[in-house]
Every structure is written in structure tokens, then in C-alpha cells.
Amino acid sequence: MPLSPVLRQQATYPFVRLGRRVAERRARGLEVIDLGMGDPREPTDARIIEALRDGVRERMGYPASVGLSELREAIAAWCGRRFGIAVDPERHVIPTLGSKEAIFSFAQVVLDHEAGRDSVVVTEPGYPVPERGALFAGATVLELPLREEHGWLPELESVSAFDWRRAALVWVNYPNNPTGAVAPLELFARLAALAREHGFVLASDEAYTELWAEEPPPSALQLDDWTNVVVFNTLSKRSSMTGFRSGFVAGDPALIDALRAFRPNVGTAPQEFVQRASVVAWSDEEHVERARATYVRKRRLLGDALARCGLRVAGGTATMYVWVAVPEGETSESFAERLLGLGVVVAPGSFLGPSGEGYVRFALVPTEEECARAAELLVQGL
Template identity: 60%
Template sequence: MRLNPVLEGLGAYPFVRLNEAKRAAAADGVDVIDLGVGEPREQTPAFIREALRGAVDPLSTYPLAEGLPELRGAISAWVATRFGAQLDPATEVLPTLGSKEAVFHLAQVLGGERVVVTAPGYPVPERGARFAGKEVVRLPLLAERGFLPDLDAIDWPGTAIVWLNFPNNPTGATAPLELYERAAALAREHDVVLASDEAYSELWFGEQPRGALELTDRRNVVVFNTLSKRSSMPGYRSGFVAGDPQVIAALKRYRPNVGVAPQEFVQRAAVAAWSDEQHVDDVRDVYRAKRDVLLGAFEAAGFTLAGGDATFFLWLRTPDGADDERIAMALLRETGIAVAPGSFFGPEGAGHVRAALVPTRERCAEAAARLRGR
């Protein structure tokens, strides 16, 4: 059997190695506290679950690719409140099956020879570009620049997509509006799409992050967001892409071919989620409490906070910049605490680990006690 050479060349998804190490530790009787994979484990708020139950219809039909008008309207209203942008729900908003699939598929839709991704970073934009047959260019996020990209280092002509991701996974850094403004101007000048993955926009512990939807000129700009983090709904797979009507129109043409329209009962639950902010404040308070407990404990264990104050991740420099995968595996063996080696996010992440604040507050407190007793 012959496989797609892109698939063969990708190698194992990095977190597969971490999962194998966690399973081996558990098999040896270790009580593993998993700070490695960034999957929210807070309960989905009851009112969202009730909205889902009430939306299940005895007659099941295929959902439309453009999504329910009620959901597009709820997303537009949320964007207006959060970012001050007035979006046309009919032409500038498209519900998606979470944001991951939409991030992956964007390179399939657009022309151009290459895709620029920030590094270290979430691997899906790069993998989507490779499956689309495009060259991938990694744009470093350096600590000395506040983990912001050097836009002048991009070879803009011939580029299909330039990806930004702020608040950033894995560094937790945020970006000023000026970065979005300049990136969007360069994208328009060279007919490139600026794609902004803002999945963590609502998890912040300092200043409220800015976003690309605040731009007054959103030509060549699209933004991706999701309910997985802000509303503790990872299993619902509900997100959106919004921005330039031409890009949205192209996605509407493409997406019926790959069958990724969200289920209508999930869309109706999403209407409830986008229409409420109190539960988001509550979610943010929970992560803030867990961050306060764990950050001091990691620092006591010799790690140094190297990243920003957003997302539910801690981006930590290893003691003396030691090998991150070796340190992560030693931490797992010695304490049962799993963290993600920074090199899993690309060579730019070497010498760091990422700790996800996703276990319960009680388990985070237990992890903190183990770190302090190490």
C-alpha cells in the first residue's frame, strides 16, 4: 500500500511520544498529573448543555455549510462587543467544526507558493500547508522581541498565507494592535492572506489581548476562534472563521466538499455560549487561581517564567537551559508531573517546557506540592 508522501514524511505527532511516556509511567504505578496536553477539563457550563439537549431534533438532517443564521448573528454580536467590529453575518462569518480543521484546510483554498508560520508554534498550520503542497517557512518568535515576529523577514511576494497566533501557544505572549495593522497592510500590498489564530483570546491575566478583527480595514485578513477554551467545550468542536468576504466566500465553496459543517444541535448550543460572558469570567478566574498555585512551585523547582500572561499555558525555561525533553521525562519519572518539551513545538522551543493549567484546582495544588518537595 502506498501512502501520501507528505503523510509518510511527517513522522509521529510529537505528543504521541509524550502520551507513550505517560502510559509507561502509569503502568509502573506512577500517579500522573498531566500538564502536557492542552485539553480543557473544566465542566461545560450547565446552560450550554441544556441548550444542546433542547436542540436535538427527532428529524436529523445534514447541516448547511454556511451555518445557522442564528449562530452567525451571535458570533457577529460577540465580535462587536469584544472587538468593536461590525461584521456582516451573511458574508463575513462562517461557523466551523472547531478551529483546528479550519486552520488545517485554509491552505487548500488559497493560491501562492508558500505559507509562513510562527515558531515555536501550534503544528497544524504547518501540516495543513504541507498537505496542500506548499512550502513552509518558519518565522521565529524570539524572547528578545517579546515573542513577536519580524515582519520584515518575510518574503511576501508569492506567499499564500502568513499565520499569526496571539495570545500565543506555547509562549502565552500577546501582540499589540500595531503588529496586526502593519501585517495586514503588507498582506494587502502583496495580495497575501493574513490568518490570525486567536483561540486563546479570552484567557488572559493581565491586559485584555488585542485582535485582528479590531482592524478598520480587514481586507486580506481572516481570524479563527473557538469555544473550546473560553467556554470549556472542546468536545463540541465549535468555532468560526471571520473576516474578508472574499476569503469567506471561497471557504463556502470549498467546505461542502469535505463535510465539515457543524451539527445543528451543537450550533444552537454555541449560540448560547457566544451570547453569555459571565461564564467566561468564571473560567478565567479558575485558570488564574491554578496559574497562581503552579507558577511559584515551578519557580521553586528551578524553572523560570519565559513567556507572557495569557492562555492557560506556562512557558518555562528549564533550569540552566537544560535539554527540555530530558528534563520533562525526568520530571515525569520523579514526580509524576507531565509537561510538554518546548522542542515539540519546533527547534525554536528548545530549552523550555510548556505546562498546561488544565487539571482540576485540587490536582494543580497536588502538582505544586510535588514540585516543592522535589
Template identity: 40%
Template sequence: MNPRLDLLQPYPFEKLRALHQGVTTPAQWPAISLGIGEPKHPTPTFIRDALAAHLDGLAVYPSTAGTVELREACAQWASRRYGVPLNGQTQVLPINGSREALFAIAQTVVDASRAGATVVCPNPFYQIYEGAALLAGAQPYFAAVDAQRNFAVDWAAVPEAVWQRTQLLYVCSPGNPTGAVMPLEEWKLLFDLSDRHGFVIASDECYSEIWFGAQPPLGGLEAAWQLGRTDFRNLLFFTSLSKRSNVPGLRSGFVAGDAKLIAAFTRYRTYHGSAMGPAVQAASAVAWNDETHVEHNRALYREKFAAVLPILQPVLDVQLPDAGFYLWAATPGDDAQFSRGLLEKYNVTVLPGSYLAREQGGVNPGRGRIRMALVAPLEECVEAARRIAAYCSEPIHSQRPSP
């Protein structure tokens, strides 16, 4: 067996199941889960129809690079969304959802033979980053978010010695679980560091189309273009249809950016067997070409956040995120015990924040917080918020923590 498998920690939801073992949920409260970030809005009919209309593609071996139609649809969407021109043939590659590609890019770019090979990622973070680093033979370094700066990652606090060993940096903007969006000055800092040390930036932007302000979140490709980095050197952007179009089961997204990296990644994926099925490619192309369903989807999330926050804010330290569909709330007391108690008393599932982070320097930046995914229908989210408020109002929780 690969000995590196022993380095992998249990996934957050495995920890959650273990935490909830032995809990008897109250029969009078129907179960509501805010624990898993799985989109629950209906898949648009036109996407389902496109998938069904191309089932003859099941008889064809697909190419890793994907069809010209899909790559052009992805490139055109990036142009409309971010104002960046992409060459669909050299700078775009379809992927089977962002998760598998975010894992695979570490296997492509990390050279484990170099002493001290390091992969930097945010903390809290999406656990795929850590697993990808470890299985590629690198050491992960966790850069903590700063609660005083709207949970922005404190990249400047990463020691220079760490950057010197870094081969890959994972960025998540909008962030999971915090919803923080990176501004242009932070992108400039990371680009400058990448130029100095030669590492690749993998920008995970799968939550980019769920936002609440007047302007959509700044993306990595957009930031590079604004800063004159028109070749997107050492930058790869990862996105997905899962949240944008409510098709998590379609397993479809794309990666774009530095043409040299795209060529290397295509070569790796050809051997890995990562080609997207023709029916999925056809459905994906029509999804990227339509924005009406995305606007409707965004409106549904905005309605839920507008309804839930007034219920929670009197009893919890929680704010509207920059983007995404998570609330990142401080808990009165231990986050894991809060999660277990909430399930036991009111049959609502939330994810302890400490399960999404790693202790570094004696501090776990997720401790004392919970992640709530507002993916259920509006009525369920409101009911869950009312139960959480009731739980927080019990005498044992009446003393709110300081923000």
C-alpha cells in the same frame, strides 16, 4: 497514496509517547498531566441543556453556512468583544472547531501551481499550520519568536524574498505555546506586507478569552478596524468555544472577516462536507450569547496561575504569559530529558518545547523549554508545581539557566 503525506512529521504527542516508552512511574505519586491543552473545567449546564433540547435536529441535513441565529450570535459577540460590526450573512461562517478550519483554509487559498508557494507561521507553532501547508503543496517558513521580546514573533526578520512567495500567513495571538499577544504595531506591519504581496492572514485566536491583565487581548479584526481596514481585506479570524466555554468535544467555532474569502471558504467547505450539526449550532448560539460563564472560567485560570507561579519561579525561569493557559518555562538542561526525568521521578507530564518548533538556521527556538498546560483542577496544578520544584531542586538541576 498522496505522496505529500510522507512530508508530515509525527504529532508532538506521538513524540511524547515515544519519549516516555520504558519509563516506570513511581507508585507513590499519582499521575498528573500538564502535557495536553485540553480544557478540564466542567461544561456549563445551560450549554448541555441547549444541546439536548435540539436533538430533533439529528433528522435534518444542516447547511454549510449555518443558521441565521448562530451567525448573528457570532457577529454580535464579535461586536461586544472587539467593537467591530460584522455582517452575519456575508462575513461570518460557523466551523467545526478552529483546528479543522485552520487546516482547510490552506487548501482553499494556496495555489500550488505558482512557483515557490510559501506559508509563513510562528516558530514554535501549532503543528496544524505546517501540515496544512505541506498538504496544500506549499513550503512552510518558520518565523522564530524572540525570548527577549516576551516571545513575540520577529516578523521583521523574515526575508523579503520569503514574503514575495507567501500566499498564507498563520498568526496565533495569544500564542501557543508562549501566550504572547500581538500589539497594534505588529498587526500594522503584517497588514502592510499583505497589501504589498497579496497574501491571506489567518489569525488563530482560540485563547483570546483567558487573560490576566486589565484589558483583554487585542484581536486581528479589532486591529484592522482601528487601522481603518473596515473591509478586513485578506484577513480571516478563527475562534472556538473549546477553551472559552469548556466544550472541546462540541467542535464549534467560527471564522470571520473578508467577505470575499468567506464566500470562497464556504464554497470549499460545501464540497468538503463541513456543515455543523443543528443541535451543535443551537448549543453554540447560547454559548456565544453568554459571558457570565466565561468570566467564571477566566477566574479559575487566574487562580491557578496565581497559586503555581510562586512555587515555580524560585527554581525555573518562567513568567506569567499575556494570555492563554500555558506556562512556557526554561529548563535546566535538555527539555526532552527533563520531561522524561520528571515523569520517571514524580509522575508529572509536561511537553518538551523542542517538539513544538522546527530547526531553522541551526536553531530550534523551543529547545530548552517546556510547555505546561494548567488545565487540571487547582489542587492538581499546585501539586504538580510542587513536584516540579522538587525535581528542579535536586543537585543535577540546581544550576538554573540564564533567562
């Protein structure tokens, strides 16, 4: 049977293996608190759910791939309030079915093998989808390591002019999964200048902009010039709406035009009732402030326990992740295994890229009570 070589070579997603180990422990009746995956378990605001229900009609046709104008307007207005910028709902925004599918397929929109634009640059450790999407699109992938000594920012000087000129697409993700680091606007400005100098597209995955503990992180949308720049954002983390599947792409109108041409091929507009619920979600900040405060409390709770165990938080304070250095003499996997033995599930950093070795990621997704219990288990067991 014919099978894509990319699929054939794809090793079992390491999180699937981890999931099996967790299920085994649960089947033995042992306690498990899962801080492994980034799926928020906070409830979605009741008004959003109500709007979803109200949006269901007797007959629902195919949703238009450009989305409802009300949704584009709500997104543009949110961008305006949050980032102090002017966004045209017609030219600068397109809604997406969550951000994952849009991130995955974006390489297909910009790769041009004939013109010698055949590579995609990603950072690691990181969210694997930009790389997976690039590989399925037939691109060569260049991984830029993120290192603690460089504040988890990519070292742009290490990339040759040759590599920049081969790149169709360069991905960054700040606030960063898994390190929790925030990038200064200058990083976006430097990358956007390189994008225009060398002719690649800068794609900024900003899924976690609303989960911050100190001050609101910047967006690449705050750059004065959006030429060759697009931003991906989502309601998944901001509004605890992973199951709804609702996000957007905004930026350079030429790239939004390209997406308007591409996306009807794929059929990935969110269902209209999801779009109606999304209008409510983007138009309200109160529920986001509440969620943010909860994450801050959970971070403090876990941070205190980690400090008592002599463990060092190596990453930043944004996102829902706590990025922790493993004790000397242990690997990411062996330490994660030891924590699983205590009933606490974390993601080994090595699952997220080679530069993640030496760290583990705690996702602050369980309830506050469960996080408090995880903290207790750590303090008792380590």
C-alpha cells in the same frame, strides 16, 4: 500502496510518544498529573449542555455549510461586544467544526501554484496544524522563529520581499500557544499592510483571546481595513467545549465568500444541535469569566511553586499555558523527563518547533487541586 509522501514522512506525533510514557507510568501505579496537552478539563456550563440536548430532533438532515443564521448572529453579536466592531452575520462570518479543520484546510482555499503563490508562512514554536495543512496542500513552508528577546513576536524585517510575494498565506497566533505572549494590535496592522502590499492573506488564529490574566487581548478584527485578513476563533478554550467542535472564521467578505464556496466540498458544518448549544455559549460571558478566574488562580499557584524552585517563567500570562525556561545544562526533553519522574507531565518546547528548545510548556488544564498537588511535587522534588 500509494501513500501521500507528506504522510509517509510524518514522524510519530511527539505527543503520542509522550502519551505512551505517561501510560506506562500510570500502569505501574505511579502518580501522574498531566499538564502536557491543552485539553481543558473544566466542566462545560450546564446551560450549554441543556441547549445541546434540546437541539436533538427525531430526524436531523445535513447541516447547511453556512451554519444556522441564529449562530452567525450570535457570533457577530459577540464580536461586536468583545471587540467593539460591526460584523455582518451574512457577509463576514462562517461557523466551523472547531477551528482545527478550518485552519488545516485553509491553505487549500488560497494557494495558487500557477500564479506563483506556493508558500505558507508560520511561526514556531507553535501549534502544528497550519504547517501540516500547508504541506498536505503541497505548499512550501517558511518558518518564522519566535524568540524570547523579541517578546515572542516574529521579526518581520527578516523576511525578504521575494518571500512575501511567494506567500499565499501568513499565519500568526496570539495569544500564543505555547508562549502565552499577546501581540499588540500594531503587529496585526503591520502584517495586514504587508498582506495588501504583497498580495498574501493574513490568517490570525485567535483560539485563546478569552484566556487572559491582565487585560483583554486585541483581535485582528479590530483593524479598520479587513482586506486580505481573516480571523479564526473557537469555543474550545473559551467555554471548555473541545469535544463539541465549534468555531468560526470572520473577516474579509471576499475570503468568507471563498469559504462558502469551498466548505460544502468538505462537509464540515457543525451538527445543528452543536450549533444551538454554541448560540448559548457565545451569548454568555459569565461562564467565561469564571473559567478565566480559575486559570488565573492556577497560574498564580504554579508560578509561586516555580519561583520557589528557582525556575523562570519566560512567556506571557495569557492562554492556559505557562512557558518556562529549563535549567542550565538541560534540554527541553531531559527536563520534561525529570519532571515526569516526579509525576508531572509537561510538553518539551522542542516538540513545538526548534526555537522551543530550552523551554517547557505547562498546560493549566487539571483541576485546581491537581495543580496544587503538581506544585507540591515540584517543590519537593526539584
